[in-house]
Amino acid sequence: MEQQGVKCVPVGCRGGGCGFCKIRVVEGEYECGKMSRAHAPPEAIEQGEVLACRIYPVTDLTIECLEPSAPGETSEQTTTRALR
Structure with a gap:
């Protein structure tokens, strides 16, 4: 997604934690x-x-970017975008 220039997805640890x-x-x-x-x-x-x-996408994906949340909190939608 970084290569596609998608900026709605924040970048953190890049390790799933x-x-x-x-x-x-x-x-x-x-x-x-593996993810937390x-x-x-x-x-x-x-x-x-x-x-x-x-x-790891197998096909094109349509995603909704969510606000980062603390463990156990519900995230809210902010953006929807199709990636190819």
Whole structure:
């Protein structure tokens, strides 16, 4: 996403631990790497809420950029954008 110039996704640790890059995948397929359960618990991942730094797109994705949240808080939508 950095290569695409997408600025709605904040950049943090790039390792899946800080939760700063939390997004919601609205459409498309991806694979997940390891990420903090505090910021991306299994039930959130099932709903497409993941950490951008730890997903690997298999197809084009449509994402919603979410405000970074503390563990256990609900994030709110700020932007939706299709990436190709």
